[in-house]
Amino acid sequence: MNAPAELTSSADLPAYMETVGQRARAAAMAMARASTAQKNAALAEIAAAIRASSASLLEANRHDLERAAGAGLAGPLLDRLRLSAAAIEKMAAGVEKVAALPDPVGEMSEVRPQPSGLRIGRMRVPLGVIGIIYESRPNVTVDAATLCLKSGNATILRGGSEAFDSNRLLAQQVGHGLRQAGLPAEAVQLVASTDRAAVGLLVSMPKYVDLIVPRGGRGLIERLGAESRVPMLKHLDGNCHVYVDAAADLAQAVDVAVNAKTYRLFVCGAMETLLVHADVASVFLPQVAAELIARGIELRGCPATCAALPQAKPATEEDWFTEYLGPILAVRVVDSLDTAIAHISHYGSHHTDSIVSRDHLAIERFLREVDSSSVMVNAPTCFADGFEYGLGAEIGISTDKLHARGPVGLEGLTSQKYVVFGSGQLRG
Secondary structure, eight states, X not given: OOOSSOOOSGGGHHHHHHHHHHHHHHHHHHHHTOOHXXXXXXXXXXXXXXXXXXXXXXXXXXXXXXXXHHTTOOHHHHHHHOOXXXXXXXXXXXXXXXXXXXXXXXOEEEEEEOTTSOEEEEEEEEOOEEEEEEOSOTHHHHHHHHHHHHTTOEEEEEOOGGGHHHHHHHHHHHHHHHHHTTOOGGGEEEOSOOOTHXXXXXXXXXXXOSEEEEXXXXXXXXXHHHHOSSOBOOOSOOOEEEEEOTTOOHHHHXXXXXXXXXXXXXXXXXXXXXXXXXXHHHHHHHHHHHHHHHTTOEEEEOHHHHHHOTTOEEOOHHHHHOOOOSSEEEEEEESSHHHHHHHHHHHOOSSEEEEEOSOHHHHHHHHHHOXXXXXXXXXXXXXXXXXXXXXXXOSEEEOOSSSOOEEEOTGGGEXXXXXXXXXXXXXX
């Protein structure tokens, strides 16, 4: 994919970003009228291009990894940056899965006759231009591009400097697929600058950009929240909880808790606090602690936890608020379901929380009263993922309550407008 404009110096950055925005807005109009067949053809071409460029992608990623390691990038971020042959195949397969999903654009719903004789309904339509700002993960380039493409949007991608070579090559494959299907390559543009000022300019262009999706750490998202003049779809933290109820199957609870924490330490759906009902704590805590400690997890607990587990360190008030994204877990013994829900409400981030229980009344209360974007029953929080939810991929996870909530896939990248069908009625 060709750069949308030449960028020769930082002084040219405002003009460059203006051109990017103009071309994205024009491309969005073409994408909104693209047929499902055309979009799926582009996706098939993209998947094939990614597979064909596997060796080149691995080489570009090697350069990114060497540069990032030299700059002192932390281990978990290096893991997010790293590509493998299997990861590249997974990206290509993910593109094909998005192609196989129903196209939401143009879908009609709730068409109902009114006393006037009019029939009034809703039609699903693209949002327009979506700006996506992300760090480390090259797969986001493909996930974001394909989801925006299938939902009829144009997108402006601003990846992290640490993944620049990988992102640039992936964006070229996306552009190739768009052109092969007769769609504008400018429907997916990768910002050709690692200057942080490009981010500030992107979030200050409401004339061209309809939605900003940030995927990064708290620092990035807090900065964008302060600077953005464009609506954002975001979550700040993934301070996720698993609550083991008095009526839990304890063997199942051990498996769920261990998987929720150790599947991947650095994902936003990883469990950061384990809540355990006092009635089962004496039996459950030694069992789960043995499994977690064997996997290198440090435990920080309340007084009751520390009394049951000599290996645990005393937790501070800050521990209950913390998204560790690493091998640390906070553990608290609670005296009731009410206390567990109150803890999650006070300390949680409204991302993903889970209950392990066989008590249907406790489960129903947990589902109703825990105000999170995903609430789970007898399942680990690490399942909070667009691919696992059948969305093909996700553009991000939203803890906001307007427009979209939880993992955001195709439908979350569209809106609805009213459509009115008449036969000459006049309003008297």
